[in-house]
Amino acid sequence: MSPANAAMQDETDTEPTSGNWSWWPSWRPTSMSLLKSAEAKILACIQNNVWSRFVTLPNQNRIWTLKVTNKTALKYKDQADQTPLVMIHGFGGGVGLWIRNLDALSNSRPVYVFDLLGFGRSSRPSFPSDSSLAEEQFVSSIEQWRQSLGLERMILLGHSLGGYLATSYTIQYPERVSHLILVDAWGFPERPQPQSQESGGQGSQLKRVSPPRWVKALASVFSLFNPLAVIRAAGPWGPGLVNRFRPDFKRKFEDLFDDDTMTQYIYHCNAQSPSGEVGFKAMSESLGWAKRPMVQRVNLLPPSTPVSMLYGSLSWVDSSTGNTVIQIRGKSPTSVTLIEDASHHVYADQPEEFNRVVENICNTVD
Numbered sequence: 407m408s409p410a411n412a413a414m415q416d417e418t419d420t421e422p423t424s425g426n427w428s429w430w431p432s433w434r435p436t437s438m439s440l441l442k443s444a445e446a447k448i449l450a451c452i453q454n455n456v457w458s459r460f461v462t463l464p465n466q467n468r469i470w471t472l473k474v475t476n477k478t479a480l481k482y483k484d485q486a487d488q489t490p491l492v493m494i495h496g497f498g499g500g501v502g503l504w505i506r507n508l509d510a511l512s513n514s515r516p517v518y519v520f521d522l523l524g525f526g527r528s529s530r531p532s533f534p535s536d537s538s539l540a541e542e543q544f545v546s547s548i549e550q551w552r553q554s555l556g557l558e559r560m561i562l563l564g565h566s567l568g569g570y571l572a573t574s575y576t577i578q579y580p581e582r583v584s585h586l587i588l589v590d591a592w593g594f595p596e597r598p599q600p601q602s603q604e605s606g607g608q609g610s611q612l613k614r615v616s617p618p619r620w621v622k623a624l625a626s627v628f629s630l631f632n633p634l635a636v637i638r639a640a641g642p643w644g645p646g647l648v649n650r651f652r653p654d655f656k657r658k659f660e661d662l663f664d665d666d667t668m669t670q671y672i673y674h675c676n677a678q679s680p681s682g683e684v685g686f687k688a689m690s691e692s693l694g695w696a697k698r699p700m701v702q703r704v705n706l707l708p709p710s711t712p713v714s715m716l717y718g719s720l721s722w723v724d725s726s727t728g729n730t731v732i733q734i735r736g737k738s739p740t741s742v743t744l745i746e747d748a749s750h751h752v753y754a755d756q757p758e759e760f761n762r763v764v765e766n767i768c769n770t771v772d
Contacts, residue, residue, distance in 0.1 A: 444670045494563065659754065
């Protein structure tokens with residue numbers, strides 16, 4: 407890891423400040439140190455070896471990073487030859503959401519997870535309002551992160567927004583990605599044009615699952631504000647709001663935590679000053695659609711790069727997009743897997759099946 411030494415900073419370093427928002431904490435019960443504490447409680451569940459650091463990019467932005475390796479491996483070199491798995495979280499998420507997956511997936515190879523630029527504990531710079539420039543800022547930060555760690559090649563997995571960015575990254579840096587795994591990826595389909603009444607029987611092609619209540623709730627304020635502004639505007643009521651709108655997060659992890667640990671983590675991830683959220687809004691037509699749909703660009707992926715697409719059978723993301731990608735890529739290796747009884751957060755709803763599928767995919771690489 408010698409190339410990385412210069413870029414490493416210990417997690418005890420001073421936390422980044424919130425810039426112009428320094429007057430907010432008296433109203434909003436959050437801070438980077440509270441986020442750090444909530445995350446620490448979650449990460450204490452990991453059984454394997456965890457290495458955690460801020461990775462400092464050339465522009466001085468910092469990316470909060472975990473590397474998880476097998477505790478029982480006799481020597482580090484047992485895993486050193488394995489292609490690492492790098493996982494990118496979705497909108498409003500952070501490294502803590504992978505808690506049900508890190509141990510299982512790190513048994514056979516190193517696993518890296520990080521908070522995307524502008525999310526979680528990573529730096530929160532300003533993002534441009536132009537969709538392509540915002541996307542480029544995310545993607546270039548991922549590439550600078552990879553360079554700082556000295557990773558030559560990786561199996562790249564992205565969930566939701568992370569899947570969109572992982573695809574964009576692979577198009578730009580194809581030589582760095584051995585296999586692309588997309589989990590309920592956001593931003594792929596083109597927004598359907600309103601159909602006239604005469605279209606008749608085409609209704610059967612619509613997604614059978616309507617968006618959950620919280621998606622509709624966020625969509626209603628989306629056009630006026632950053633998508634999570636309501637959580638910040640709620641001030642001291644913010645944590646209760648997260649509990650009310652996302653009770654499923656408590657349920658998904660209830661075997662690990664019998665309290666509000668996960669919803670507190672989600673709250674502290676998203677009650678900080680908006681940054682990545684601004685970048686996401688720049689790339690979004692509305693909450694469910696991208697201004698630059700990825701389906702228009704998947705043909706730019708190298709034909710030799712395998713792509714595996716995973717969907718939750720109960721998700722609001724339409725899995726038929728995966729079949730569209732298969733058609734576009736022709737003879738290129740592309741697969742679609744539906745995970746039963748899983749919603750959008752496939753990795754948390756059905757962790758054993760998710761881990762099994764992902765491990766099998768990784769084993770096809772080495």
